[in-house]
Amino acid sequence: MTKVAQVTRFYSLDEIMKFIENGGEYPLHHVWCYDQIIKSGIHTSGIEYNRNSVLNKLGEKLKFVNLQQEINLINRSKEFDIIYSPMVADVFLLAMLKVLGLYKKPIVAMAFDTTVPYKKNFFKKLLQKFRRYITLNGIDSLIYHFETLYQESSKYAPLDNNVSFCSTWGADLDFFESFIQKQTEPPTLDFIYTTGGTERDYPTLIEAFKDINFNLKITTRRSKDESIVNNIPNVVIDNSIKPGLYSVGLIRKEYYNCLAVAIPLSVNQNIAPYGSTVVMEAIAMGKPVISTRNNMYPFSLEKEKIGFEVDYADVEGWKQCVNYMIDHPDEVKEMGERAKFLCKTKYNYEAFSKEVVEKIKKLAPAQK
Numbered sequence: 001m002t003k004v005a006q007v008t009r010f011y012s013l014d015e016i017m018k019f020i021e022n023g024g025e026y027p028l029h030h031v032w033c034y035d036q037i038i039k040s041g042i043h044t045s046g047i048e049y050n051r052n053s054v055l056n057k058l059g060e061k062l063k064f065v066n067l068q069q070e071i072n073l074i075n076r077s078k079e080f081d082i083i084y085s086p087m088v089a090d091v092f093l094l095a096m097l098k099v100l101g102l103y104k105k106p107i108v109a110m111a112f113d114t115t116v117p118y119k120k121n122f123f124k125k126l127l128q129k130f131r132r133y134i135t136l137n138g139i140d141s142l143i144y145h146f147e148t149l150y151q152e153s154s155k156y157a158p159l160d161n162n163v164s165f166c167s168t169w170g171a172d173l174d175f176f177e178s179f180i181q182k183q184t185e186p187p188t189l190d191f192i193y194t195t196g197g198t199e200r201d202y203p204t205l206i207e208a209f210k211d212i213n214f215n216l217k218i219t220t221r222r223s224k225d226e227s228i229v230n231n232i233p234n235v236v237i238d239n240s241i242k243p244g245l246y247s248v249g250l251i252r253k254e255y256y257n258c259l260a261v262a263i264p265l266s267v268n269q270n271i272a273p274y275g276s277t278v279v280m281e282a283i284a285m286g287k288p289v290i291s292t293r294n295n296m297y298p299f300s301l302e303k304e305k306i307g308f309e310v311d312y313a314d315v316e317g318w319k320q321c322v323n324y325m326i327d328h329p330d331e332v333k334e335m336g337e338r339a340k341f342l343c344k345t346k347y348n349y350e351a352f353s354k355e356v357v358e359k360i361k362k363l364a365p366a367q368k
Contacts, residue, residue: 002364003043005076006034007069007085013046016245025179025249027172029280029349032086032110036353037360045080047073049090063131066090077105081365085109088135088142095138106140106363108356110166113272114144114152114296136163141359145169145273146298152270166355169298170347171277171284179252180285189329191215192290192322193258195251199274201266201292201313208318209235214326217258219251248281255285259332260307260325264318265292273297283343288335290321298347306339 006013013034020026028035037044047069050056059067070093073083085091088109097103115135117128136142142163144150150165194205197220209216210232218237241247255261261282263275273296282289289307291297301307308324310317325332 001041001043002082002361003045003080004037004082004084004360005045005047005073005080006032006037007047007049007066007073007083007087007090008032008034009049009066009087009090010243011245012048019245024245025175025252026245027175027248027281027349029170029172029277029352030248033353033356036350037084037357040357040361042357042360042364063127064093067093070094073105074103077103080105082360082363083107083109084360087112088115088139091139092131092134096134098138098140099134107138108141108143108360108363109139110143110145111135111149111153112145114149114156114270116153116156116271118269118271136160140363143356143359146276146296148296148298149273152296164359166352167298168346168348168351168355169276169280170343170349170352171280172349173284173343175248176252176255176281176284179256183256188257189259191217191258192260192262192325193217193219193254194262194264194278195219195254196263196275196278199266201264204313204315205262205264205318206232206235208315208322211319212322212326214259214322216262217254219254252285255282255287258287259329260288260290260322260335262318262322263289263291264310265294265312267312270295280343280347283339283347286336286340288325288332288339290318290325299342304338304342306335306342 013031016026016031017035034044034046049066049069053068055068059065070091083091083094083105088111091107091109094103094107115132117125117132119125119128140162144165147165147167153159202218216235219241220239241250261278263278265274273294275291276297279289279297283306289301291301291309292312293309301309308321310321
């Protein structure tokens with residue numbers, strides 16, 4: 001039987017699966033196919049990330065974000081046939097050792113950015129070029145999360161046959177549908193909802209809501225954002241929902257009740273699909289999305305007619321889009337229905353898992 005070591009950050013994968021088995025509610029798109037790899041008949045072990053490890057703290061300074069786990073994998077190489085990591089940065093040391101001919105196990109890893117050097121500083125850009133070279137040459141099967149990332153990366157330089165992309169990455173639809181089915185009251189639809197901590201531009205969105213006669217709810221763990229909502233009665237920031245096994249279950253209620261989901265971004269470069277997890281969770285809940293324009297999303301919100309795109313730091317643009325949704329509830333409902341259909345027919349965890357499992361199986365050793 002093929003044996004796979006799955007590298008992961010944050011939580012124990014076995015702990016998550018036990019939490020679900022005991023009635024806990026947790027979206028499986030956050031286990032990155034762990035359950036589906038096991039269901040496919042592949043023996044899988046999770047190699048968890050421990051931020052408090054001395055080696056991991058050292059690794060973060062040296063830009064090896066998963067140093068302790070990678071050393072563990074080197075020491076336990078005989079136990080596994082394939083190494084799989086949803087985040088390519090977590091196996092960068094192993095990839096570098098492969099380029100040097102010092103590590104032999106096949107590695108499957110996913111890239112959530114273009115891996116294209118973009119820094120203006122000469123030395124920082126040189127380091128990015130080095131990391132790109134190691135990533136493209138030290139990973140046996142490199143998978144970009146979206147075709148848009150793959151295409152943007154290939155513009156910089158041609159990609160070899162070991163590089164591909166997933167065309168179906170999306171949220172755990174069952175997780176959201178099960179919540180909807182349990183509701184006895186219709187959604188309130190009396191606020192715009194936004195969440196997330198990576199590259200968020202909450203100040204621009206909040207500035208827009210000063211002149212919008214509607215409520216805005218923000219879920220964030222960044223307490224510094226609270227200071228920017230003084231004397232704005234229609235804006236509420238909640239940083240009480242801490243990241244953990246229960247957090248997405250709590251956020252799901254906000255997705256259900258909101259009129260639409262907003263994703264304000266603080267970057268305007270074609271680097272990574274910041275906010276895409278929230279996009280996928282929103283459409284799984286059947287909600288339209290307003291987002292800062294990000295060409296690295298797998299689809300255009302406007303072309304799919306499931307939302308709007310706003311230019312970077314465009315306060316007036318946010319006002320116009322939000323007010324349009326407030327004034328056109330029937331159209332918002334249609335947008336939400338199209339969003340749910342897009343999730344059901346293409347961008348969902350089940351379809352994504354099938355793609356990943358097939359890519360892992362291609363590297364499996366021949367059975368004797």
